[in-house]
Amino acid sequence: MALHKLGQDPESPDGKSPTIYLDDVTGNYVLQGWKVLDPERLAQMDIPDHETVIEFPKRMMPFFPEVTGDGTDPR
Numbered sequence: 001m002a003l004h005k006l007g008q009d010p011e012s013p014d015g016k017s018p019t020i021y022l023d024d025v026t027g028n029y030v031l032q033g034w035k036v037l038d039p040e041r042l043a044q045m046d047i048p049d050h051e052t053v054i055e056f057p058k059r060m061m062p063f064f065p066e067v068t069g070d071g072t073d074p075r
Contacts, residue, residue, distance in 0.1 A: 007063030
């Protein structure tokens with residue numbers, strides 16, 4: 001398995017996050033983002049114990065191939 005970096009937030013002050021990766025085996029995206037810790041926001045979701053919630057900016061949507069229309073299957 002290899003993760004391929006598709007894009008990083010160009011407005012990140014440290015240049016490290018958020019980041020979008022593609023898993024070349026599963027075809028799934030792996031997202032690195034800001035932890036959602038606000039209890040009010042978390043209370044509005046049904047989050048299983050094996051999952052977590054992150055936030056990433058809307059401006060990063062163009063990093064997803066489906067949005068840019070490149071037409072390739074990510075797997």
